[in-house]
Amino acid sequence: xxxxxxxxxxxxxxxxxxxxxxxxxxxxxxxxxxxxxxxxxxxxxxxxxxxxxxxxxxxxxxxxxxxxxxxxxxxxxxxxxxxxxxxxxxxxxxxxxxxxxxxxxxxxxxxxxxxxxxxxxxxxxxxxxxxxxxxxxxxxxxxxxxxxxxxxxxxxxxxxxxxxxxxxxxxxxxxxxxxxxxxxxxxxxxxxxxxxxxxxxxxxxxxx
Amino acid sequence: xxxxxxxxxxxxxxxxxxxxxxxxxxxxxxxxxxxxxxxxxxxxxxxxxxxxxxxxxxxxxxxxxxxxxxxxxxxxxxxxxxxxxxxxxxxxxxxxxxxxxxxxxxxxxxxxxxxxxxxxxxxxxxxxxxxxxxxxxxxxxxxxxxxxxxxxxxxxxxxxxxxxxxxxxxxxxxxxxxxxxxxxxxxxxxxxxxxxxxxxxxxxxxxxxxxxxxxxxxxxxxxxxxxxxxxxxxxxxxxxxxxxxxxxxxxxxxxxxxxxxxxxxxxxxxxxxxxxxxxxxxxxxxxxxxxxxxxxxxxxxxxxxxxxxxxxxxxxxxxxxxxxxxxxxxxxxxxxxxxxxxxxxxxxxxxxxxxxxxxxxxxxxxxxxxxxxxxxxxxxxxxxxxxxxxxxxxxxxxxxxxxxxxxxxxxxxxxxxxxxxxxxxxxxxxxxxxxxxxxxxxxxxxxxxxxxxxxxxxxxxxxx
Numbered sequence: 001x002x003x004x005x006x007x008x009x010x011x012x013x014x015x016x017x018x019x020x021x022x023x024x025x026x027x028x029x030x031x032x033x034x035x036x037x038x039x040x041x042x043x044x045x046x047x048x049x050x051x052x053x054x055x056x057x058x059x060x061x062x063x064x065x066x067x068x069x070x071x072x073x074x075x076x077x078x079x080x081x082x083x084x085x086x087x088x089x090x091x092x093x094x095x096x097x098x099x100x101x102x103x104x105x106x107x108x109x110x111x112x113x114x115x116x117x118x119x120x121x122x123x124x125x126x127x128x129x130x131x132x133x134x135x136x137x138x139x140x141x142x143x144x145x146x147x148x149x150x151x152x153x154x155x156x157x158x159x160x161x162x163x164x165x166x167x168x169x170x171x172x173x174x175x176x177x178x179x180x181x182x183x184x185x186x187x188x189x190x191x192x193x194x195x196x197x198x199x200x201x202x203x204x205x206x207x208x
Numbered sequence: 209x210x211x212x213x214x215x216x217x218x219x220x221x222x223x224x225x226x227x228x229x230x231x232x233x234x235x236x237x238x239x240x241x242x243x244x245x246x247x248x249x250x251x252x253x254x255x256x257x258x259x260x261x262x263x264x265x266x267x268x269x270x271x272x273x274x275x276x277x278x279x280x281x282x283x284x285x286x287x288x289x290x291x292x293x294x295x296x297x298x299x300x301x302x303x304x305x306x307x308x309x310x311x312x313x314x315x316x317x318x319x320x321x322x323x324x325x326x327x328x329x330x331x332x333x334x335x336x337x338x339x340x341x342x343x344x345x346x347x348x349x350x351x352x353x354x355x356x357x358x359x360x361x362x363x364x365x366x367x368x369x370x371x372x373x374x375x376x377x378x379x380x381x382x383x384x385x386x387x388x389x390x391x392x393x394x395x396x397x398x399x400x401x402x403x404x405x406x407x408x409x410x411x412x413x414x415x416x417x418x419x420x421x422x423x424x425x426x427x428x429x430x431x432x433x434x435x436x437x438x439x440x441x442x443x444x445x446x447x448x449x450x451x452x453x454x455x456x457x458x459x460x461x462x463x464x465x466x467x468x469x470x471x472x473x474x475x476x477x478x479x480x481x482x483x484x485x486x487x488x489x490x491x492x493x494x495x496x497x498x499x500x501x502x503x504x505x506x507x508x509x510x511x512x513x514x515x516x517x518x519x520x521x522x523x524x525x526x527x528x529x530x531x532x533x534x535x536x537x538x539x540x541x542x543x544x545x546x547x548x549x550x551x552x553x554x555x556x557x558x559x560x561x562x563x564x565x566x567x568x569x570x571x572x573x574x575x576x577x578x579x580x581x582x583x584x585x586x587x588x589x590x591x592x593x594x595x596x597x598x599x600x601x602x603x604x605x606x607x608x609x610x611x612x613x614x615x616x617x618x619x620x621x622x623x624x625x626x627x628x629x630x631x632x633x634x635x636x637x638x639x640x641x642x643x644x645x646x647x648x649x650x651x652x653x654x655x656x657x658x659x660x661x662x663x664x665x666x667x668x669x670x671x672x
Contacts, residue, residue: 004289014506021267025260027285124482130433153455167477172426176342187426
């Protein structure tokens with residue numbers, strides 16, 4: 001008998017003598033509802049420690065102001081948005097792994113967002129590179145406002161079939177040292193959202 | 209001093225360490241309270257639902273476990289089962305050796321602590337670097353974690369800075385930001401050099417075969433994004449029925465653990481990377497571990513398997529706050545550990561059977577538990593089990609002599625009169641338990657027989 005059979009038969013033997021087994025509780029999505037019902041995505045992003053920009057030009061201004069002008073941009077971000085971003089920024093559309101530390105920012109498309117928590121949703125189909133969204137100090141997620149879901153429970157019901165769905169709620173953080181909050185541990189120290197309707201559909205994504 | 213091991217440990221702690229643990233756990237509990245009661249009108253309703261879902265899953269674990277394994281295989285992952293720690297270690301080492309992996313990066317997983325995976329892989333010649341900041345500090349200072357969620361709750365910045373200086377990460381600097389940046393730089397190189405990633409799983413959804421990983425630092429993200437092989441080690445009790453149920457658990461987990469609405473990163477992983485995605489694993493393995501869990505399932509403390517490892521019961525526990533995690537001498541500290549550690553110890557139950565006694569049964573752990581585990585009841589059941597299996601508890605006097613005297617009235621009267629010698633007896637003659645008690649207490653003078661005298665007088669008065 002291999003370990004698989006051994007474990008399953010031990011589970012069955014453990015459960016067999018039970019006089020009754022716990023039923024699945026009936027519960028509604030409202031059982032997990034948060035007190036406030038109106039969800040403001042931008043406010044929630046800020047609460048989680050992130051930033052929202054409504055115009056590419058404003059994002060460029062912020063990045064240039066920080067001195068972070070060179071970075072990666074997903075080539076499938078809509079051309080007119082890329083054009084707007086390239087006014088002031090140097091955008092590389094190919095991520096070179098051995099130069100990973102040189103990218104000051106990474107701009108990738110998000111698959112959606114959650115208003116309740118200020119979460120952005122990335123997945124393998126929409127995000128051009130997992131590392132580009134992770135390694136640079138600043139990650140900019142291009143979010144189409146039409147893809148923002150209201151609550152965590154709604155987003156859980158819409159995970160789809162992508163093999164890697166990732167929810168990001170604010171910048172990478174730790175409180176391991178004396179409970180003091182430090183942002184930017186292994187991932188981005190700045191989690192930025194660019195709300196942008198000019199969002200390339202996934203069908204125009206170039207093959208790599 | 210008390211002969212209970214946990215008391216002895218607590219007494220031997222430095223004031224500095226005691227303060228770290230007390231302040232850290234108190235802060236964690238306060239954040240949880242704000243998040244849970246700030247956001248939910250009826251948090252207890254949500255806790256009850258979560259507990260019922262978990263209990264239902266455990267009571268049908270054969271069905272859900274097989275379903276999860278089948279779905280994971282359909283998604284393109286390879287599924288393994290490991291009956292015990294040794295089997296799990298061999299399975300994982302085998303996976304890495306087949307890929308000729310020399311370096312692995314590991315995210316935080318309690319199960320890997322349970323089977324001492326990192327140490328075993330190092331023995332097999334495979335470097336295994338902990339990437340969670342706290343776990344990394346634990347690894348390089350040859351320590352063990354003292355908290356489920358915050359592994360270095362017991363350490364202050366000075367100790368961490370000294371460790372970093374010793375291993376060559378730069379001159380002494382105890383600024384938390386500098387400590388964190390140094391780890392970022394060092395570990396980034398490790399991710400990019402690594403051949404494989406090892407992570408745990410917070411949940412496994414049986415209907416979709418999705419592994420759910422919850423972290424704040426982004427280290428598990430990096431482990432998976434930078435490597436080509438992802439190995440997941442997970443206890444069989446982590447399965448839940450459907451993805452919809454994740455809504456309940458995700459809403460509770462971060463609020464209970466750290467007072468956040470959601471942890472920063474929630475990863476839903478159902479297999480190797482998607483088509484067109486340049487980064488991430490082309491091979492994913494999931495190892496389901498038993499290691500004593502089916503024994504727990506067969507016993508009268510099976511509710512403990514609902515645990516989602518949030519650490520809320522540690523933070524609220526008056527005993528944990530005084531004793532710290534290391535006093536529990538096992539991977540799982542605090543109230544959950546007091547139940548789980550003796551159970552998972554198997555034949556070595558008696559080594560940990562003192563832990564269920566290290567509680568006032570106040571039930572605070574139950575009140576904060578996101579899956580509504582009646583921990584205080586389980587502690588009582590384990591105390592009973594210790595008695596039934598004849599485990600001796602230090603400091604508990606035998607009742608045999610008392611029951612002999614108490615059932616013979618003349619003997620009882622004689623004992624009451626003879627008791628007066630206790631007042632004049634030298635203290636070194638007293639039994640150890642009484643001596644320990646006397647260190648902190650004043651012994652009142654003997655009053656045995658006073659009630660009988662009073663009653664006899666009262667009767668005489670009334671009758672006369």
